[in-house]
Amino acid sequence: MPRANTKTKPLKATPKTARKARSVAVKARDSEQDSSSLSRMLSTLQLFTREHPVLSAEEIAKGAGVPTSTAYRYVKQLATAGLLVRWKGGYTLGPSIMELDLQIRECDPVIRAASEPMRTLCAQTGLNALLTKLYGNKVMTVHIESTSDTGSLAYGRGRPLPLFRGSSSKAITAFLPAAKLRRLFENGEAQGDEQLNDWESFHASMSNIRRQGFALSVGELNSGIEGISAPVFIESRQVVGSITLIGDAARMALLREEVVIEMVKAAAATVSSALQ
Template sequence: MHGKKKSARARRPTADLPKNGKRKGAPKKPVLQVAEDDEKEERGSSLSRMLSTLRLFSRTEPVLSAERIGEGAGVPTSTAYRYVKQLANAGLLVRWKGGFALGPRIIELDLQMRECDPAIVAAAGPMRELSSQTGLDVLLSKIYGRSVITVHIESAGPSRRLNFGRGRPLPLFRGSSSRAIIASLPAARLRRLHQDSQASGDADALAQDWDALYEDVLKIRKSGYCLTKGELNSGIEGISAPIFDASRTVIGSLTLIGDVERMSLLREETLIELVRKAAGSVSERLE
């Protein structure tokens, strides 16, 4: 015998051990850094909740009390008062008749968007030309996450009153403006939108299963335009074509609208080509 056998424990590989004999683990953040990260996350979520209270203001409820804001935001009234104070200091809210209304900073931001938004700047010229050529109204709509909103309108005459005019979210699965956009989305994103809309009880999404919807959007994508009649406004026809940014990602649509009777007096094929050409011009300007 040349000595005692080494135990199995002694023979265990130690290549993964540092010189001090302690195993390496995932690096741990200093306690102070963890606390700072938690504080930043809390501030971020609190800021998001505060800004989301602006969505509570609507045409039917333009003035809200702090109590109503707290109820709508799901926070205590004391927290709602803190929110409105900070929003008022930023000019986003003003006191009005025992409550609060949207403030002047909203108007300033709206003007800045009208004058500086890259899509509006790129689209204004082609929209005016299209409106002048046809004597009809032209709409620019953009997609923001799960919402499609008309952000600019060029009119040949007196402004038309629309059910879904500038600033009011459009139905995602109804109307040529939205359908021209969603038809150009990647299939995975469109499917998520459809599933989320069904889960939230969207009647348009519930009325059409995925296979039928996808078959429909493929036709729109292949033709390069969408034409609808009376889907959003009774007696109004819309012809829309998608708009793309420099990376060929769809960001919105251009829509020509007019009374069905008036549109019938014009050649449909010509109007479609004019809309597609105008949308293509906007996409080129965004490259």
């Protein structure tokens, strides 16, 4: 009986399958290029600052490191979307940004969950409450409930905070996975604090915050201002933000620090529960 041939013949690409493969590769490349171009275009919005609120297309080209023709194309598309508007021969930020800001205030799940507990904290203590969130390697305050003027804060709403200065940031970063915490330290994010110059001291400081369940700072971001913060979690104890009460030292002393700590921890736990 003849033995069956078990060898598999190699597949040969037909002209049709080759064309299809080339088409898929071209589409993938074009999609990647489009995504990169969109990212570069949107990043030009970060060129507008308090010092430079109005920019010409030429200034945008220089700041973004792109040809002037590309800058004009960016400006046209951003203006069509309402993200830029013309102003005295240049451009400034447009109304769509304000609309997006309103959407964030009304739609962000963490803000929605935290607003009422923060208002309660303010009413009970007479202090100002902050909600700070983690975005990748960036931390910023996204919502404030206040009983007094907060305009003098060094880092108000929307301004990125130092990762390891101030209780709001520390209450978040202390609960990051150990590998990410080590990476941030090695990247120099903790430099500038002489108490955190070596990994052992830094890790011990973060571990202490984890054990306590809160972070406390005095004058680290604003002179004479004390902050008490507790982390906010979603599922699997993933930290997404922190709740903070801030006030001057005299006011904190009247309220008794240990009482304020428990109130902040309870508010953060309420928000975390709502986000599960």
